[in-house]
Every structure is written in C-alpha cells, then in structure tokens.
Amino acid sequence: MTFFAKGEDAFSYAFKEYTNTVYRIAVHNTSCIADAEDITQDVFTKLLEHSKPLRSEEHLKAWLIRTTVNLCRDNYKKTSRLNVVSEPVSAEEPAHEDSVLEAVKSLPENYRNTIYLHYYEGYTAKEIGDILEANHATVLSWLSRGRTALKEMIGGFDDE
Amino acid sequence: MSKEQYIRETDSIVPSPELKEKLSKLPEAKKKNRKKKSTRYAIIALAACLVFIIIAGPASNTMLSTITNKTNSLIDGPSYSSSSSDNYAKDESESTPASPAESGISSINIDDRKIIKEARMSVEVKVLDDFIKTVKDEVRKCEGYVSSEDKYIDESSSCDLVVNVPADKLDAIIDVIEANCKVTSQHIDTDDVSSEYIDTESQIKSLEAEQETLLKLIEKADDLDSIIKLQDRLSGIRSDLESYKSAKKLMENQIQYSSVSIDIDETEKIVKNDESFSAQVKEKFTKNLYSVGNFFREFAIGFIGGIPYLVVLAAIAAIVIVIAKKTKKKKETK
Numbered sequence: 423m424t425f426f427a428k429g430e431d432a433f434s435y436a437f438k439e440y441t442n443t444v445y446r447i448a449v450h451n452t453s454c455i456a457d458a459e460d461i462t463q464d465v466f467t468k469l470l471e472h473s474k475p476l477r478s479e480e481h482l483k484a485w486l487i488r489t490t491v492n493l494c495r496d497n498y499k500k501t502s503r504l505n506v507v508s509e510p511v512s513a514e515e516p517a518h519e520d521s522v523l524e525a526v527k528s529l530p531e532n533y534r535n536t537i538y539l540h541y542y543e544g545y546t547a548k549e550i551g552d553i554l555e556a557n558h559a560t561v562l563s564w565l566s567r568g569r570t571a572l573k574e575m576i577g578g579f580d581d582e
Numbered sequence: 583m584s585k586e587q588y589i590r591e592t593d594s595i596v597p598s599p600e601l602k603e604k605l606s607k608l609p610e611a612k613k614k615n616r617k618k619k620s621t622r623y624a625i626i627a628l629a630a631c632l633v634f635i636i637i638a639g640p641a642s643n644t645m646l647s648t649i650t651n652k653t654n655s656l657i658d659g660p661s662y663s664s665s666s667s668d669n670y671a672k673d674e675s676e677s678t679p680a681s682p683a684e685s686g687i688s689s690i691n692i693d694d695r696k697i698i699k700e701a702r703m704s705v706e707v708k709v710l711d712d713f714i715k716t717v718k719d720e721v722r723k724c725e726g727y728v729s730s731e732d733k734y735i736d737e738s739s740s741c742d743l744v745v746n747v748p749a750d751k752l753d754a755i756i757d758v759i760e761a762n763c764k765v766t767s768q769h770i771d772t773d774d775v776s777s778e779y780i781d782t783e784s785q786i787k788s789l790e791a792e793q794e795t796l797l798k799l800i801e802k803a804d805d806l807d808s809i810i811k812l813q814d815r816l817s818g819i820r821s822d823l824e825s826y827k828s829a830k831k832l833m834e835n836q837i838q839y840s841s842v843s844i845d846i847d848e849t850e851k852i853v854k855n856d857e858s859f860s861a862q863v864k865e866k867f868t869k870n871l872y873s874v875g876n877f878f879r880e881f882a883i884g885f886i887g888g889i890p891y892l893v894v895l896a897a898i899a900a901i902v903i904v905i906a907k908k909t910k911k912k913k914e915t916k
Contacts, residue, residue, distance in 0.1 A: 445597040523591035557704050557766040579584045
C-alpha cells in the first residue's frame with residue numbers, strides 16, 4: 423500500500439495505471455472523443471494540483487473516478503446550456519446498432535456509471551457507493567434499474 | 583453474451599498516443615508555470631520597492647539604479663517554448679489581455695452575478711409515499727413544481743424525484759427534506775454562469791444588428807440572385823438568433839429555479855441488507871487502526887520537520903537560562 427503525500431507524488435503512478443480507467447469513464451459520459459480527451463486532461467491537471475494526501479492506490483483510483491464523473495457532469499451541464507447548432511455536428515464514429523456499449527452510454531448517468539464500475543471494474547455495490555458517495559442500497563437500485571433498462575433496449579444483460 | 587460483449591467493447595476504448603503524450607508533459611508544464619508565476623511576483627515586489635524609493639526621495643538614487651537593472655533583467659529573462667501552451671491554454675489566458683466579455687465579468691456586482699444552484703440528495707425514509715407527499719406539499723408552498731418522478735416498487739421501494747423551486751427557497755426545501763428523513767448524502771453545486779450569460783447576450787445583440795443590416799440590404803437589392811443570397815444568410819442568422827435566445831431563456835430559468843434531485847429509498851425493506859455485527863466491528867476496528875497509525879505518522883513528520891525551529895527555541899531557552907543563572911549568582915554575591 424503506497425501513501426501519496428499529495429497529488430503530484432501520485433501522478434506518475436496514476437498515469438501508468440489509471441489513464442485508461444479515467445478515459446473510459448469520460449467516454450461513457452460524453453458524446454464525443456474530443457470532450458473525453460479534454461476531461462481526461464483536466465482530471466490529471468487536478469491531480470497535480472491536489473494538495474491533500476491519498477492514502478493508498480485504491481484511494482487514488484477512487485479519487486480519479488469521482489473527479490472524472492464530476493467533471494463529466496459539469497461538461498454536460500455546460501454543453502446542454504449552450505446548445506447552439508449553426509452547423510451539423512458530425513459524429514466521430516457511427517454508432518453501432520447492436521453495440522452494448524452504446525446502450526450503456528444511453529442510460530442515465532448514475533445507472534451507466536454503476537454498470538461500468540460493477541461489470542467492468544469489478545467493484546461491489548458498497549465500494550461503488552463509497553466512490554460515488556451514495557448509499558449502498560441506492561447503488562443496488564441503480565444496478566437493478568440499469569439492467570432492466572438494458573433488457574428493454576438490447577434484450578438482456580447477464581444477471582448475477 | 584451481452585456482458586462479455588460490453589467488456590470487449592470497453593477494452594477497446596484506449597486513449598490515443600497524442601493524448602498520452604500531452605498527459606506525460608503535464609508535470610513539466612506545471613513546473614514552468616510555477617516558475618513563471620514566481621517571476622511575476624518578484625517583478626511586482628521589485629516594482630513596489632521602486633515606487634517606495636521614488637517616494638522616499640533622491641537619497642536612494644544608487645539603490646534605484648540597481649533595482650531598475652534587476653527588473654529589466656527579469657523582464658528580458660528566459661523565454662518559454664510554446665509547446666506548453668497547448669496543455670495550458672486555460673492557465674495561459676490569465677496573462678493575455680482580457681476579452682471584452684472577461685472585462686465585463688470583472689465589473690459585475692456580486693448581486694448581479696448569474697448563479698445556477700443544484701442540489702442532489704440521497705435519503706432514507708420509513709414510508710415512501712408519506713415523504714413524497716410532504717415534499718410535494720412543500721414544493722407547492724414554495725411555488726415550485728415537480729420536474730420528474732420515477733417510482734420503483736421492486737425488492738426495495740424507491741423513488742427518483744426531481745423538483746424545481748425558486749432559487750431563494752432552495753435552503754427552505756432542503757431544511758424540510760432533512761427534517762423528514764435520514765440524509766445519506768448531499769451535494770450542492772453552484773455554477774457561476776455570468777460569463778456565459780454575457781457572451782450569449784453579446785451574441786444576440788450582434789446577430790440582431792446583422793439581421794437589421796441584412797433587412798435593409800434586401801430592401802435595396804435589385805437583382806434576384808442577390809436577394810436570394812441575402813435571404814439565405816438571413817435565415818441562418820434567424821436560426822442562430824433563436825438558438826441563442828433559447829439558450830438565454832434556459833439559463834434564466836435555471837438561475838431563477840434551482841433543481842433538487844432526490845434519490846429516496848424506503849428503509850424498512852432495506853434493513854435485510856445490513857452487514858453482520860462481526861463485519862461492522864471488523865470494519866470499524868480497521869478504520870480506527872488506520873486513524874491511529876496516521877496520527878503517529880503525521881506527528882513524526884511534524885516533529886522531524888520542526889527540528890530546525892526546536893533547535894532555535896532550545897538555543898534561545900539556553901541563553902535565557904544562562905543569563906537568569908548569572909543574574910541570580912550576582913544577586914547572591916551582593
């Protein structure tokens with residue numbers, strides 16, 4: 423278990439181990455790659471400016487996940503306010519109709535993040551609750567509703 | 583198998599080499615930025631000394647020339663490469679001249695700032711329907727409205743409720759919610775959208791002026807080609823104008839009304855999911871053990887780090903003791 427006195431000390435470890443995690447959460451929560459890349463950069467910039475200690479690798483990862491989710495939320499609020507379209511925005515990649523990822527991305531924020539953290543990162547409901555600062559039972563509800571919504575969209579998502 | 587497909591698809595999401603390159607340069611760019619800031623502060627401090635000396639009078643002429651030389655050498659000092667400017671576009675903007683919108687922002691009174699407040703809460707209640715009714719009654723009293731309500735009756739009854747209340751009534755509704763349930767988490771986001779609002783207003787004014795000009799040109803136009811081209815341009819302007827006006831209206835609505843998102847869980851059915859006594863004891867013991875360990879660690883860091891101060895204090899104390907002893911001896915011999 424490594425203790426990081428501040429964000430700057432944790433940077434090289436975070437960059438090596440958790441860049442993909444941060445980027446994947448950003449992609450889940452944004453509509454284009456450019457926004458996801460900006461948010462990833464912002465998260466690591468915030469890490470460099472973080473002056474409080476991070477007591478372990480797990481604590482660091484939880485901090486990165488929570489910061490990414492918060493920045494994605496701020497980005498969504500900003501883009502939804504100024505939704506001026508003078509030219510059509512072209513998608514970077516056409517969405518695949520049978521893509522499970524696209525179905526997960528279309529879920530409400532809490533459901534899709536919970537699905538990602540549980541099925542991809544392997545966190546338990548309690549751990550997800552600690553990361554997203556939500557009640558354990560609330561997380562279970564989000565997981566259940568997320569699975570129900572996916573079942574309606576793509577015909578199912580394996581239940582445990 | 584959907585889960586496996588999801589994992590495969592997520593595995594394929596990786597950052598580009600260009601993004602990784604940018605991220606790897608962040609610590610270096612931060613150090614350069616820090617150095618630039620401290621140079622700026624040094625220039626300000628020297629300039630302040632310069633002003634003081636000028637006011638102090640002609641006796642300080644020699645000092646003045648020394649300081650002026652130093653200031654000049656700092657101003658003409660090392661130039662930074664532009665490669666860091668990509669990563670720090672936002673920070674670098676602090677040193678560039680303020681745009682009209684930015685200088686407009688700085689002159690806004692605190693009361694005129696446009697603030698959007700949103701609250702998110704997770705709560706536990708004994709009886710779901712009673713709590714929902716209490717919240718809705720309070721929202722009606724505040725002259726707010728229910729924006730959305732999603733109720734789930736499965737293994738644990740719950741509800742996702744979103745209400746909008748006038749911004750000045752946000753604290754009141756939160757107080758009522760807190761008094762009627764157990765709050766397990768609460769976040770209040772405050773967003774200052776003054777710059778976006780001013781930008782939007784400026785865009786609207788500019789588009790309206792362009793619309794006026796185009797209408798006058800259309801009146802004066804003779805040939806059909808020109809009229810068609812001007813009409814096309816006018817349609818584009820009108821479409822943009824409507825979009826900006828909608829964005830402004832949305833912002834005004836969000837400023838005027840604060841939203842409160844409440845995730846409500848009914849507790850009586852949730853009790854079954856509580857951890858066992860031994861698991862809770864283990865968790866508490868581990869947490870407290872960590873806290874004690876952390877305390878000793880922080881104490882050791884503080885103590886070792888403070889040794890220079892302790893040495894100075896000890897030296898002063900020793901001097902004081904020696905002087906006191908000598909004074910006492912002199913008094914005794916007298």
